[in-house]
Amino acid sequence: MKSIWNKDGKLPGRNHLPGDLDTEVAVIGAGLAGILTAFYLAREGKEVVVLEASSTGSGQTCGTTAKITSQHGLIYHRLLGDRGSDAMKLYGESNQKAIREYGRLVKDRSIGCHFEKRPAFLYTMEQQNTVHLEAIAARQAGLPALEVIETELPFSVKRALRFEDQASFHPLKFLEAISLSLTIFEHTPAMAVKGHKITTPYGKVTAKHIVFACHYPFPLVPGYYFARMYQERSYVLALSGAPRLEGMYLGVDPDGLSLRRAGQSLLLGGQSHRTGVQKNRPYRALASSAHKLFPQAKIWQKWSAQDCITLDSVPYIGRFSRRNRDWYVATGFGKWGMTLSMVSAHLLTDLICKRTSPYEALYSPLRFPALSAVPRLAGHMTRSAAGLIKGLAPGVMRCPHMGCKLSWNAAEATWDCPCHGSRFDSSGKLMTGPSQTSCRCHKLIP
Ligand SMILES: Cc1cc2nc3c(=O)[nH]c(=O)nc-3n(C[C@H](O)[C@H](O)[C@H](O)COP(=O)(O)OP(=O)(O)OC[C@H]3O[C@@H](n4cnc5c(N)ncnc54)[C@H](O)[C@@H]3O)c2cc1C
Incomplete structure (x- = not known):
């Protein structure tokens, strides 16, 4: 899609x-x-x-969803614990520089890509302390971070962390x-x-x-x-008729939502899961959140994408x-x-x-x-080993990358690999790597 x-x-x-x-x-x-x-x-x-x-x-x-921000979830508190204050500061500095560089490029070359300065928020309904710790770390990293409890969201939050002077654009x-x-x-x-x-x-x-x-x-x-890497998939809805949000938002609670205005539309994202691991009707769950939060809005587009996740x-x-x-x-x-x-x-x-x-x-x-990456490493290895073992069974759909058993993603009508995230359409044609070849489709869609 x-x-x-x-x-x-x-x-x-x-x-x-x-x-x-x-x-x-x-x-x-x-x-x-x-x-x-x-x-x-x-x-x-x-x-x-x-x-x-x-x-x-x-x-x-x-x-x-094209938020240009140095606010990457709860990264700063984690980095402070894993790699120390200097590494945390360098992370913040490099990403803040990146935002400024986008601004400069767009201005110098007069690029019409709807580049807009706007604040970014992390919000929570349950993890006040987690967001508070992130705020302390982010400020220590030199970021323009402010804790607030009032937002323009149509629901109340326990705490939010606001980063000033972030941005958004049209990536293509x-x-x-x-x-x-x-x-x-x-x-x-x-x-x-x-x-x-x-x-x-x-x-x-x-x-x-x-x-x-x-x-x-x-x-x-x-x-x-x-x-040392797997992939995670997330789903996005484009809504028309939703209120205009000035900020860009990300919920840090389980199944937290991502919100960001794009022109007249509001993008609502969420329902993340490891690629290849079944998630029950992600679009329907996201649509139900949309109807609850913005009953007057209409869904006019939906899609999903994935990204690579490192161990640390x-x-x-x-x-x-x-x-x-x-x-x-x-x-x-x-x-x-x-x-x-x-x-x-x-x-x-x-x-x-x-x-x-x-x-x-x-x-x-x-x-x-970092040491804290060990549980993620163990989880990744266990899943990969399970996928490889299942891939040995006769008659299963196998990923050409390393031979893991593929699983059927009903929401997207694709075959997805739970080990490393390669994806194939219903006829076995390669859609996303790391596999570089299509797979032989020798089993009917379940
Ligand atoms: C739902 C979702 C929302 C997101 N929202 C945000 C956001 O708001 N802000 C943000 O900062 N990030 C966001 N991201 C992450 C961001 O979209 C990605 O990190 C980024 O687009 C990755 O860009 P890339 O160039 O690495 O990969 P890609 O855009 O995938 O480019 C890789 C290219 O390599 C090509 N390729 C692959 N194999 C070969 C080969 N063998 N030979 C030649 N070409 C090859 C592919 O065809 C592809 O075009 C989001 C991710 C998801 C999943």
């Missing part, structure tokens, strides 16, 4: 790779992370090509503007990467530097991203592995890829241009995860 951004954000199509090609940098993936990275590298004078399996902005970027209109001058080859999937060579159906690309911005990096080795909630941005010094990655944005794509673009540009970055260690994919 298409998002509201697809309605009026139509990017011009690009041709596929014409044949073998040599370049300085090859970026795999033309989502927000890949395009921003290519944009800043090109601005440094680097020769860059982008390889896109489908079309520009057609991945998770077109399913986002923005992408269109900044991708115009870039060399992008669409419908050109990277099928294999070896050293400095990328194999595609239309020829080989040889690049000094290779950036994996393909959402979930597909090589199993090196990097072992399959062991900090993305993997930087060198892909110890073994391959010229491979880079930007992934694991935990549903905060608007600012984090901008952070990735600057950090990877610094690394490729051989400059130091104050954020390298914080986001390094080579870091050891």
Whole structure:
């Protein structure tokens, strides 16, 4: 199902790779992370090509709610405990810089993408203390954070945390503007990467530097991203006739809602779950919240998307592995890829241009995860092992990525992998990686 951004954000199509090609940098993936990275590298004078399996902005970027904010759930209190005050401050600083950089780009280039400054709120009906602790940590990190109890929401909250000067935009209109001058080859999937060579159906690309911005990096080795990342899916409704909200909201209680105005519509999101794990009628549950909160409103669009979740909630941005010094990655944005794509673009540009970055260690994919990540690691391993074992049974639908048993997602009519989040349509055609191939559909839809 298409998002509201697809309605009026139509990017011009690009041709596929014409044949073998040599370049300085090859970026795999033309989502927000890949395009921003290519944009800043090109601005440094680097020769860059982008390889896109489908079309520009057609991945998770077109399913986002596009809040540009440094308020990433309850990240600051967690970071303070896991990595200490300096790391927490760097996280806040890098994301605040990203917001400012969006503002600057949009202004300097007169990009018509409905960029708007607005506050962001976390709210709770039950976890006053949790939000209070987050507020203390966020202020310590230097963020413009204020605790409030009054909001414009149509229900009362126990506590909310307001961040000033955050923003929102139309992600595809923005992408269109900044991708115009870039060399992008669409419908050109990277099928294999070896050293400095990328194999595609239309020829080989040889690049000094290779950036994996393909959402979930597909090589199993090196990097072992399959062991340290899973995907989570969330659902969004676009409502017409709802009151106009100035702020952007996220509930931190279980099944908390995300709210944000987009033009005349209100976007209502929620019902998150690990991809491939059944969730009972997520659209119906979300619609019931919509009717309760905004009885006068009408649902005019619905869609879902997913994002990669790392074990310690900090993305993997930087060198892909110890073994391959010229491979880079930007992934694991935990549903905060608007600012984090901008952070990735600057950090990877610094690394490729051989400059130091104050954020390298914080986001390094080579870091050891914090101790608090151990339960998540255990949960991920257990689920993956279960999926792999079930995949051994005869006659089941199996994911080509690693062989896990796929599960049927009735809300979307797709086959989803509970291990790493690959998705296939009802005929087995690949929709989302890390799998790079479609799966053989040898079983009828349940
Ligand atoms: C419901 C929902 C709401 C969200 N709302 C917000 C929000 O309000 N604010 C926020 O900051 N973040 C939000 N996010 C997160 C954000 O949308 C993502 O983090 C971000 O869009 C990821 O961008 P990306 O470029 O990494 O991935 P993508 O947009 O998926 O781009 C990756 C591209 O790589 C291509 N690709 C894959 N494999 C290959 C290959 N082998 N060869 C070539 N190309 C390949 C794909 O086709 C795709 O186009 C939300 C996420 C969800 C699920």
